[in-house]
Amino acid sequence: MRLRSSNAMTTTTLPIRSRMSPSRREAFWGLVFIAPWVIGFLVFAIGPLIASLVLSFTDFNLVRPEAMRFIGANNYIQMAGDPLVIQGLVVTARFALIAVPTTMIASLGIALLVNSPRLFARNIFRTFFYMPIQIPLVASTLVWLGFLNPETGWLNKILGMVGIAGPDWINNATWVYPALTLIGLWGIGNFMLINIAGLQSVPSELYEAARIDGAGPWSMFRRITIPLMSPILLYNLVISMITTFQYFTQAYVMTNGRGDPNNATLFINLDLFREAFVNDHMGYASAIGWLLFVIVLMLTIVLFAFARKRVYYAGGEA
Amino acid sequence: MTATRATRLPSFGDGGPVARTMRRYLVRSSVTLLAVMLLSGFLLPLLSMLTISLQDAGQGTISGAPFYPASPATGTFQGAEYDIYVVPIDGVDRSLMLVTKGRVQSTFVDPADPNQTPIVWQGAWRTLKQSWTFDPKWSNFATVWSQLSFPRLLFNTAAVAILSTLGAVLSSALVAYGFARFRFPGKNIMFVILIATIILPFQVTLIPTYTVFTKLGWNGTWLPLIVPHFFANAFNVFLLRQYFLAIPRELDEAAMIDGASPFRVLRSVILPMSVPALVAVTLFHFFFSWNDFFLPLLYLSGKPDLQTLPIAIQQYNALYVTQPSLIQAAALMTMAIPVVVFFLAQRAFMRTVVMTGVEK
Numbered sequence: 308m309r310l311r312s313s314n315a316m317t318t319t320t321l322p323i324r325s326r327m328s329p330s331r332r333e334a335f336w337g338l339v340f341i342a343p344w345v346i347g348f349l350v351f352a353i354g355p356l357i358a359s360l361v362l363s364f365t366d367f368n369l370v371r372p373e374a375m376r377f378i379g380a381n382n383y384i385q386m387a388g389d390p391l392v393i394q395g396l397v398v399t400a401r402f403a404l405i406a407v408p409t410t411m412i413a414s415l416g417i418a419l420l421v422n423s424p425r426l427f428a429r430n431i432f433r434t435f436f437y438m439p440i441q442i443p444l445v446a447s448t449l450v451w452l453g454f455l456n457p458e459t460g461w462l463n464k465i466l467g468m469v470g471i472a473g474p475d476w477i478n479n480a481t482w483v484y485p486a487l488t489l490i491g492l493w494g495i496g497n498f499m500l501i502n503i504a505g506l507q508s509v510p511s512e513l514y515e516a517a518r519i520d521g522a523g524p525w526s527m528f529r530r531i532t533i534p535l536m537s538p539i540l541l542y543n544l545v546i547s548m549i550t551t552f553q554y555f556t557q558a559y560v561m562t563n564g565r566g567d568p569n570n571a572t573l574f575i576n577l578d579l580f581r582e583a584f585v586n587d588h589m590g591y592a593s594a595i596g597w598l599l600f601v602i603v604l605m606l607t608i609v610l611f612a613f614a615r616k617r618v619y620y621a622g623g624e625a
Numbered sequence: 626m627t628a629t630r631a632t633r634l635p636s637f638g639d640g641g642p643v644a645r646t647m648r649r650y651l652v653r654s655s656v657t658l659l660a661v662m663l664l665s666g667f668l669l670p671l672l673s674m675l676t677i678s679l680q681d682a683g684q685g686t687i688s689g690a691p692f693y694p695a696s697p698a699t700g701t702f703q704g705a706e707y708d709i710y711v712v713p714i715d716g717v718d719r720s721l722m723l724v725t726k727g728r729v730q731s732t733f734v735d736p737a738d739p740n741q742t743p744i745v746w747q748g749a750w751r752t753l754k755q756s757w758t759f760d761p762k763w764s765n766f767a768t769v770w771s772q773l774s775f776p777r778l779l780f781n782t783a784a785v786a787i788l789s790t791l792g793a794v795l796s797s798a799l800v801a802y803g804f805a806r807f808r809f810p811g812k813n814i815m816f817v818i819l820i821a822t823i824i825l826p827f828q829v830t831l832i833p834t835y836t837v838f839t840k841l842g843w844n845g846t847w848l849p850l851i852v853p854h855f856f857a858n859a860f861n862v863f864l865l866r867q868y869f870l871a872i873p874r875e876l877d878e879a880a881m882i883d884g885a886s887p888f889r890v891l892r893s894v895i896l897p898m899s900v901p902a903l904v905a906v907t908l909f910h911f912f913f914s915w916n917d918f919f920l921p922l923l924y925l926s927g928k929p930d931l932q933t934l935p936i937a938i939q940q941y942n943a944l945y946v947t948q949p950s951l952i953q954a955a956a957l958m959t960m961a962i963p964v965v966v967f968f969l970a971q972r973a974f975m976r977t978v979v980m981t982g983v984e985k
Contacts, residue, residue, distance in 0.1 A: 330808070336887045337807025343796040344819060347856020351834065352822055358833035369839065420663070425656040432660050434971050436667065441967040441974070443916040445935040446956040449942055453677055453953050454670040459685030461673040464692070492667070497978050504979045549824055556918045563943040579828055583835070584923065593832045600829040607824055 363594035368587045375590075382594035392595060395575035402574070403551040406488045410547050411540070414495040418502035433503070440496035448560040451490040452477065477561065480571035487572070490557055498543045505539035506532065537618040545610055552603050555580070575599060678954035679761040685949055695757040700736030709736060709756040712746055720756045721746075765954040773937055773955065779962075782933040785850050785921075786914040792855035793910045794903060800857040801865035802891050806877065823859045827919075835923065847931060849924045850914070861906045864980055868902035869895055905977035908970055912963050934959050 327335060338345075363382055367375045386392050421432045439447060454460050455476040463473030476486035509532060517527050533540075558572040564581070566573030575595070583592035677685065679694035698709040700722045707722040712733055721733035724743060731750040732743045769775065804816055838849045876898075877890045885893065896903065921936040929937075938955045945951050967974060 333807050334809035337803050337809035337812065340799045340803025340807065340887070340891075341815065343855065344800040344857040344862065345815075347796075347853065348818070348822070351853050351856060352825060352830060355830035355833035355837075356825070359829055359831075362832060369836065372836075417663075420656075420660055423656055425653045426660055427653060427657045432664060433975070434968075435664055437971075437975060438964065438967060439668075441912060441963045442960040443918075443935050443963060445916075445918050445939050446959040449938065449952055449956040450670050450674045452942075453949055453956075454673045456685075456949065459677075459949060461669065461692070500975055500978045545824075549826070553826060553828075559918075559922075560939050560942065563939075576828060579831075583832055589832050589836065596826070596828040596831060600826055603824065603826055 359593040359596055362590050363597050365590040366588075367590040367593070369589060370587055378590070382591050383598075385591065386594055386598065391570070391573065391578050392575070392598075394570050394573050395578035398571065398573055399552060399554065399575045402484055402487060402554065403548065405484050406491050407544070407547050407551060409488050410491060410495055410498060411543060413492055414498035414543065415502050415540070417495065418499045418506060421499070422503050422506045433500075436499060437496035439493035442493065444556045445560055447493050448490060448557045451486075451493075452561060455486050455489070478568045480569050483561075483568065483571050487557055487561075498547065501539055501543060502536070505536045509535045537614075541610065541614045541618050545607055548606055548610070549603055552576075552599060674953045674957055677950050678765055678957050679763070680765075680950045681760075681762055682948050682950050689754055691757050693759060694761045696760040698756040698758040700734075700739070702734045702736075702739050707734070710750065710753040711756050712744075712753060714744070714746065723750055723753075726750050762950065765950050766958065769941075769951055769955045769958060772951075773941055775958065777930070778932065778934045778937050781847075781931055782915055782935075785847050785933055786911050788847070789851045789854040789914045790907055790910045792851060793858060793861055794907050796855050796857040797861035797865055797906060798891070798896065798899075798903070801862045801869055802887075802895060804862065805866045805869035806874075806887075806895075819859050819862060838924070844924055845928045845931070846924070850917070850920050854910070854914075861910065864906060864977065865899065865902055867980060868899050872898050901973065901976075904970075905973045905980075908966070908973055909977060912966070915963060 364377055364379060365375050366378050366381075417436050420426065421429055421436060423429075426432065442450075455462055457463055457473065457475040457477065460476075462476070466473040474482040476482050513531050513535075514527055517531060522530070553576060554574050555576040558566070558574050558577055559580075562568075562572055564577065566577055576599075579592050579595045579599070582588045582595060676693060681694070681696060684690050684695070698720070699706050700709055701707070702722055702724055707724055709720050710723050710733070711718050712721045713719075720736070721744065722736050722739075723731060724734050725732040728749055730745055730747045732745050734743050735741055804812065804819075834849075834853075835844075838844055841848075843849050843852075872895060876894050880890050880894050915933075916935060917933075918935045918939070921933045922939075925932050925936060938952075938959050941955055942952050
């Protein structure tokens with residue numbers, strides 16, 4: 308389609324009524340261009356969001372969809388006493404408590420290291436520390452499962468060489484969390500890059516001034532780097548938390564979806580997946596989905612509320 | 626440097642230029658060494674993958690087997706094949722063929738010189754260590770290639786990734802252009818909503834979407850993995866919009882005065898100037914799709930002919946748990962293309978992460 312009158316801005320002598328006014332035409336085109344997203348948002352986001360809220364109050368299943376009945380808040384009541392849902396939440400929270408801090412500290416530590424002016428060939432290190440995030444998650448999980456295998460894996464063989472009897476990383480309900488956290492270290496690439504950009508944005512005059520005042524490296528890190536990096540650390544924290552609540556692939560690959568050992572890897576998402584696609588409890592699974600949504604939303608709000616007090620934004624507006 | 630200084634050895638406490646340079650290099654080398662050690666540990670699982678992928682299936686479970694891919698060494702004596710053991714004779718370890726096994730004494734033959742008189746060794750042969758030779762099993766890759774029907778998996782994965790990337794880049798460019806260049810009512814709030822969809826967990830929209838796709842008969846086809854990407858997504862739009870905003874408006878206005886339609890401006894002015902951003906979005910989306918596990922698991926589990934790599938190797942793993950070398954070979958083959966492309970285009974990848982993560 309060609310718009311012949313697109314020079315209307317210069318030909319203001321044209322009668323207004325015969326054509327759209329320039330501002331209306333601009334709005335028209337703007338809406339035309341964003342239409343794909345608007346349609347997608349309605350069809351793939353808002354529509355399903357509302358639909359799943361409705362479904363969460365039903366006993367909907369795919370085998371007999373016509374027999375769907377509204378059962379009020381029964382799904383939510385059942386959820387509160389469902390040991391598997393509770394286990395899923397506990398497992399997810401337990402893993403988040405280990406994995407999120409590890410990710411935050413490791414990605415900041417590596418960022419400090421590869422950003423250090425004292426390091427030779429910084430770009431090469433940066434590239435290699437980032438690289439594992441490009442490996443398909445299933446493949447990297449399989450690589451780590453081979454590495455962590457209690458009998459044949461290299462980790463326990465290396466530990467054995469220095470006289471440590473390595474644990475059963477995969478079949479032990481306690482050690483499986485450190486194991487999954489180790490696997491997660493291959494995913495720090497994005498956080499690391501964002502941290503590097505943050506470190507580089509700290510004005511170097513601040514460090515110079517602090518050095519003149521006799522500050523050591525640790526106090527400069529605590530009193531300059533951390534406060535100035537806080538918006539970036541908050542962003543990383545929120546994203547890392549959301550990712551943990553979406554945790555699925557690694558746990559699924561590790562136990563072929565069984566949640567072994569002893570339901571220790573039954574992440575809430577795995578439970579949802581089984582309720583929906585194994586047990587065909589679609590209504591119940593929708594309720595679990597909504598529970599997750601509300602939890603993630605609340606955690607995000609709490610983090611941002613916390614941030615309002617503690618995060619430093621350059622240019623005032625604390 | 627003065628003559629008196631040069632005569633004595635520079636010490637670290639010295640403030641002289643040689644000592645200072647020396648100290649700086651020492652610090653730099655130790656930091657670099659630390660980084661090398663950390664990185665080696667970080668990437669050690671990759672070396673373990675490569676090594677195991679070249680081993681014979683059972684090697685990992687045999688005690689006394691080396692860590693590198695190897696098979697027991699053998700030699701021939703009078704037409705028969707015998708295993709080679711490490712035999713301590715007179716304080717020297719010799720690699721000899723074990724010809725006659727005995728509990729108290731055994732007979733050995735030197736594989737280098739089989740015509741020599743056989744050596745009788747006193748002691749239990751079971752206490753001896755077997756000798757291994759380096760022997761990579763390249764055939765593991767061929768086995769995985771044919772067992773998994775790898776060419777078909779590559780085709781499926783690439784086809785899904787290309788189609789969904791096409792949709793994602795096209796639609797995101799249109800939407801980003803709309804947000805970057807036009808004023809319309811509700812624009813700001815719509816942009817905020819767009820960004821907010823990033824925190825919308827996929828689980829909360831999953832069941833209705835799955836139900837509708839199933840009703841449409843799309844379950845067991847590629848359509849659920851492709852069609853939704855034709856409706857733009859927040860990360861791509863955000864990135865492209867940032868880029869479009871940096872292009873001077875005078876350029877579009879000049880084209881408009883020459884009679885170009887908004888579509889034409891996008892095609893002839895904006896897109897040609899945004900190649901780096903388009904490349905970045907393309908790469909990111911391509912490998913997002915290439916690596917995706919959940920949706921193929923959901924829609925293609927029962928369709929071996931249409932499956933993509935990640936789901937196929939997961940099923941392969943579940944089937945061949947006792948064959949670690951084949952699993953590691955499959956993992957290596959699955960990561961080969963993404964890793965190679967990453968190294969070729971690492972700048973584009975890494976710059977994009979920083980753009981979306983920091984500059985908002």
